[in-house]
Amino acid sequence: MNILDTIVARKKEEVAEAKKLKSIADLEQSVAFGRQTYSLRDFLVDPTKTGIIAEFKRKSPSKGIINDKVSVEEVTTGYAAAGASALSVLTDKDFFMGHEDDLIAARKVNQIPVLRKDFMVDEYQIIEAKSIGADIILLIAACLTQQEIKDFAKLAKSMGLSTLLEVHGQEELDYSINEYIDVVGVNNRNLKDFTVSIDTSLKLAETIPAEFLKISESAISNPETIKVLKKAGFNGFLIGENFMKTENPGKAMAEFISQL
């Protein structure tokens, strides 16, 4: 079984456990259901922002511990100050050392869209994302059927959430696009063997229908790469490790932006 299958299997166990502790009715009591969400599309096209979706990630399956010394509040406000269009916050515990509390904390101190970066396998998680203040949910095509992607995206839109569909190849793109998707992300990382290539984004750039904004995700560590991706038509860039591996990720992002 590859790592993605392992993550998905564990995720299904976690969801079953979570449902025993907190029902959907309990989740819907959250004050977050009354807040106006921030639109990922609006913030990606905002000329005063950078198009960077900056990620708070302590650990990953491919790199192990990256940085478990910095606070989510300090990092995410630093990202926002540097011009991030959105924040990505890992909430997976076992493989990324994340937590829902990290997203709740980031929500409290930032006024830009927050992505719940996790592996959605059940509609419960989408309602849970809304309940903790997320603006965006991620649908990873490699983990879901075509019908699940459509059902989950439709549910997310009904709650005012933005939907980010993540693909890694043409076949996934072809079967997973639907009318409830706002933004298409191309993951440069193969989530099954961790190999990375920016060419993954460049190959798919022209096949993503024009009505979708598109972002490139993973393995972006050089400002020159942003210039190449922008020329290829990408509107956004999801970057985690390149900033998180430093003592001050917000400062690292500001320095990165200054070279664009």
Ligand SMILES: O=C(O)c1ccccc1NCC(=O)[C@H](O)[C@H](O)COP(=O)(O)O
């Ligand atoms: O990052 C991993 O090792 C990983 C392994 C398996 C599934 C997902 C994984 N990462 C999630 C992401 O897609 C990245 O955190 C995100 O795109 C940022 O990538 P990077 O800038 O390379 O940290």
